[in-house]
Amino acid sequence: MSDTPTLELRGISKHFGSVQALSEVDFFVHDGEVMALVGDNGAGKSTVIKCVAGIYTIDGGEVFFEGKPVTIHGPKDAGRLGIEVVYQDLALCDNLDVVQNMYLGREAHDVVYRLREPEMELKTQETLASLSVTTVRSIRQPVATLSGGQRQSVAVARAVMWNSRVVILDEPTAALGVAQTRQVLDLVKRLAEQGLAVVIVSHNLHDIFEVANRITVLRLGRDVGVYDRAKTTQQEIVSAITAGVPTKVAGVAEEVEA
Amino acid sequence: MSTAAPPEVQQVAAEEQGGLGGFLRARFEALRSGDVGSLPVIIGIVAITVFFTVKANIFFTAVNFDNLIPQMAGVTTIAIGVVFVLLIGEIDLSIGFLSGVAGVVVAELQMPGSGHDLPGLIAIALAILAGMVIGGIQGSFVAFLGVPSFVVTLAGLLAWQGVIIKALGTQGVIGIQDKQINDVANYVLAKNVGWILAIVFVVGFAGAAVGGQIKRRRAGLRAGNPILMLIRVVFWCGLAFAVVAVCNHSRGVPFAGLLIVFLTVLGTYVATRTTFGRHVYAVGGNAEAARRAGINVKLIRILVFMISGAMAALGGIIFASRLNSVDLTAGGGTILLDAISAAVIGGTSLFGGRGFVKAALFGGLIIGMISNGVDLVGYSDSTKYITTAVILLSAVTLDTVLRRRQAAAGR
Known part of the structure; x- marks a missing residue:
């Protein structure tokens, strides 16, 4: 792993009206690493993700991509940097087939906006094969006919197809059975092996201890700390989630409130 | 993933492999799961x-x-x-x-x-x-x-x-x-004109069908079943000639008929072959997903x-x-x-x-x-x-x- 994180957030803050959702949160992830983001409900996990994805704009703090400061004003900015988010609801169109979903909003087309189907179908095949997603029999079947694990695989494959550098997975195993969870966790590991920076948000510590290299704990909108998977225990993480002491106190640094 | 594939998966697989028998079996399976098509x-x-x-x-x-x-x-x-x-x-x-x-x-x-x-x-x-x-x-x-x-x-x-x-x-x-x-x-179109249009339709339809298959094969993708394609082309072309024949038995093909066929073909093209059409289906399928994918809903x-x-x-x-x-x-x-x-x-x-x-x-x-x-x-x-x-x-x-x-x- 290189010393410069692929994506780094320094002291970011976000408030909605009078509610301080995030204050002074630090977060980083390296290439080839799986970083878990954990915390109780309302800890700010989703807010962090949405700030990175460009859905929310941050009120304070800095974002660095490969060591360079960047500003993310919308999903397009995040996409340009190579940051892709797989949301919990997967954001798939059930009525469209696998290929159509993989290229949703980014269809290959010629000058008069005619779709280039063979090109899209070929690339979809390649991407699914490179991730060893083999359970999907036909990539021309509607996504509605796929199982939960297959749907998750399609959503992840869509995220990595675009030369992405950072892939953020929001609760990827929440709705899955045992076998399908296995399938998705294997996929997550393969992403990191391919050199991507992977962020996984989950409530399931068992899953996290299986795939993550490091774990960032959030509590009440502040980060409690970063733990090395090899040097920590589930008990330590649980106590950090429920009673962890923030590493920083909001309001100490300047320009917290906009 | 469980080992037993859902029926739809088998159905699609059958449609791809099988000849006519496979196709009919696949259609029957589709029918049972509620996809009645144009029946x-x-x-x-x-x-x-x-x-x-x-x-x-x-x-x-x-x-x-x-x-x-x-x-x-x-x-x-x-x-x-x-x-x-x-x-x-x-x-x-x-x-x-x-x-x-x-x-x-x-x-x-x-x-x-x-x-x-x-x-x-x-x-x-x-x-x-x-x-x-x-x-x-x-x-x-x-x-x-x-x-x-x-x-x-x-x-x-x-x-x-x-x-x-x-x-x-x-x-x-x-x-x-x-x-x-x-x-x-x-x-009302002159009778010769009706026949010429039927021929133009047939050539265009068959050309598009064959051209699409050639493009797929050239890209290294599995092409569809040629027999099924032939049946489809023969059906639509037969229909076109039948309509012209019947109309010509009377006064000839009404211009309005040509107009609605043209609009249907144009609309189908826009809906299925262009990015705009794809986005229309996406918005109808899951507007929020479409929005997050960067589509201007x-x-x-x-x-x-x-x-x-x-x-x-x-x-x-x-x-x-x-x-x-x-x-x-x-x-x-x-x-x-x-x-x-x-x-x-x-x-x-x-x-x-x-x-x-x-x-x-x-x-x-x-x-x-x-x-x-x-x-x-x-x-x-x-x-x-x-x-x-x-x-x-x-x-x-x-x-x-x-x-x-x-x-x-x-x-």
């Missing part, structure tokens, strides 16, 4: 044909078929726009009176001695443009302000009816003498309502052209419900994301046949209304039930 439409057309042929022996004749085409053209054209609106999961109730407004506009613009007696084609273009603008305004309320399309277009329904009454108020009727406008619904919604407005306008022009005039009833009656029924009966889902443009053509044919048959047998309008209502309700019920069944089979 209800085919059954409907056959049943209606048999019923009215028994009741009125003039029904199943070349002359009547030749009359049926201009009769169904207006509703079919409007229904093409409805298909797009239904695909994004919205509804447009203004199309009936919007078509009336277009009829009034075209009649007004061509009126001799009014100071703006424009040539027919220009009047037609301006009327379509007016429909498109109105559709765009209604669509903007839906897209930008989030007002339910049901309410926006219901307001449109009232407003445009008011506009028609106001515009025609004093005289109550405007006659159309312009030849170009009247030709839209009444011109608002723009798609507005453009779809503009298409709906334009098609309604063109449909209204066909109605006006057929009567050679517009009067206070323009756009009223059953036009709205007929057009929506046509799209739904043809197999377009009211829930968005599922359906094809050709549904308008087949649904329009069914609606047209009922209307035509009821008139021939001499039943009253009440019968026509009740029959259409029963068929519409059946189609929507079928769609709802099948949708639930597909969802159950899906996961």
Whole structure:
């Protein structure tokens, strides 16, 4: 792993009206690493993700991509940097087939906006094969006919197809059975092996201890700390989630409130 | 993932591997899981044909078929726009009176001695443009302000009816003498021209089918089953020649028939072969997913309502052209419900994301046949209304039930 994180957030803050959702949160992830983001409900996990994805704009703090400061004003900015988010609801169109979903909003087309189907179908095949997603029999079947694990695989494959550098997975195993969870966790590991920076948000510590290299704990909108998977225990993480002491106190640094 | 694949997966696999047997097996499996395809439409057309042929022996004749085409053209054209609106999961109730407004506009613009007696084609273009603008305004309320399309277009329904009454108020009727406008619904193509068009259609259809397969094979993808492709090409081409043959047995192919086939082909192309069409299906399938994928959902919604407005306008022009005039009833009656029924009966889902443009053509044919048959047998309008209502309700019920069944089979 290189010393410069692929994506780094320094002291970011976000408030909605009078509610301080995030204050002074630090977060980083390296290439080839799986970083878990954990915390109780309302800890700010989703807010962090949405700030990175460009859905929310941050009120304070800095974002660095490969060591360079960047500003993310919308999903397009995040996409340009190579940051892709797989949301919990997967954001798939059930009525469209696998290929159509993989290229949703980014269809290959010629000058008069005619779709280039063979090109899209070929690339979809390649991407699914490179991730060893083999359970999907036909990539021309509607996504509605796929199982939960297959749907998750399609959503992840869509995220990595675009030369992405950072892939953020929001609760990827929440709705899955045992076998399908296995399938998705294997996929997550393969992403990191391919050199991507992977962020996984989950409530399931068992899953996290299986795939993550490091774990960032959030509590009440502040980060409690970063733990090395090899040097920590589930008990330590649980106590950090429920009673962890923030590493920083909001309001100490300047320009917290906009 | 469990080892037993869901039936749909096997079905798709079978469709890919198997020859004709595999295809039929796959279709049967699809049928069982609720994907009925165009079966209800085919059954409907056959049943209606048999019923009215028994009741009125003039029904199943070349002359009547030749009359049926201009009769169904207006509703079919409007229904093409409805298909797009239904695909994004919205509804447009203004199309009936919007078509009336277009009829009034075209009649007004061509009126001799009014100071703006424009040539027919220009009047037609301006009327379509007016429909498109109105559709765009209604669509903007839906897209930008989030007002339910049901309410926006219901307001449109009232407003445009008011506009028609106001515009025609004093005289109550405007006659159309312009030849170009009247030709839209009444011109009949010379018999040779009909045959030439059939040949052009066949060559184009077969060329597109074969070309697509060659492109796939060149890209290294598995090409579809050649026998199935041949059957499909032969079916559509046979249909094209049959239609021309029947029409030529009477007066010849009506221009209106050519127009609706052209619009159906164009609409199908836009819906299935362009990024715009793909985005329309995406918005109807999952608008939030489409938005997050970077699709401009608002723009798609507005453009779809503009298409709906334009098609309604063109449909209204066909109605006006057929009567050679517009009067206070323009756009009223059953036009709205007929057009929506046509799209739904043809197999377009009211829930968005599922359906094809050709549904308008087949649904329009069914609606047209009922209307035509009821008139021939001499039943009253009440019968026509009740029959259409029963068929519409059946189609929507079928769609709802099948949708639930597909969802159950899906996961």
